[in-house]
Every structure is written in C-alpha cells, then in structure tokens.
Amino acid sequence: MAKHRIYTTSVASVYPHYVTKAEKKGRTKSEVDEIILWLTGYSREAFEAQLKNETDFETFFAEAPRLNPSRELIKGVVCGVRVENVEEPMMREIRYLDKLIDELARGKKMDKILRKQES
Secondary structure (H helix, E strand, O other), X not given: OOOOHHHHOEHHHHHHHHHHHHHHXXXXXXXXXXXXXXXXXXXXXXXXXXXXXXXXXXXXXXXXXXXXXXXXXXXXXXXXXXXHHOOOHXXXXXXXXXXXXXXXXXXXXXXXXXXXXXX
C-alpha cells in the first residue's frame, strides 16, 4: 500500500495555509506556532529549522522531541473523519494538528485548544 501523499509533503508548504486560516479568523501566527510547539515539543528554533529544511510530515512527527500526552484528549471531526478513530498512528498525529488549527480558526480559547486542565 502506498503512503498517503501528506506524509511526503513538507510541513513548510502547508504551514502558511495554517497561518492564513487562523489570520482570516482574527487569530495570529504566534498562536499557530504555540499549538505546533505544544503538540510536538519542538523548541521555536528547532521548529524553524524543520521549516527551513522542508522536512516532510512523516519525519517531522517521527523526530518530534516530545509528543504531548494530552493530545489524546483531542476529539472531533476533521475532513469528515473522527480524529480519535484514525487507526494509522502517523495519520492520527497529522489529524490532531489539523483539528487544533480548526479549533483556533473557530475562535476557541487557547487554554481549551491546548487541553489545559484546571487545577
């Protein structure tokens, strides 16, 4: 079975679309970055290096320093698919990111997007 095309697509080629989607709804590039860093554990510098190197999605997630354990709290539908039901692990990671960007564009508060638990 061939890999899905998104696996070999560079994060740098999709990232501007994430930013544009957020900005069209009054959100910021810095919020998009915060989501990506929260999800993957990359530092800002390491993330920027991944963009500069045009790293593909598969490598980007495989090399992520620390996938946030709270990402498993992400539920809902993106592109007609329930993210929590995506069986292929790499595709699930990509869908988590898509869902978080959707939530940002829909005006959800950052603490809710980042699944921060109230203490």
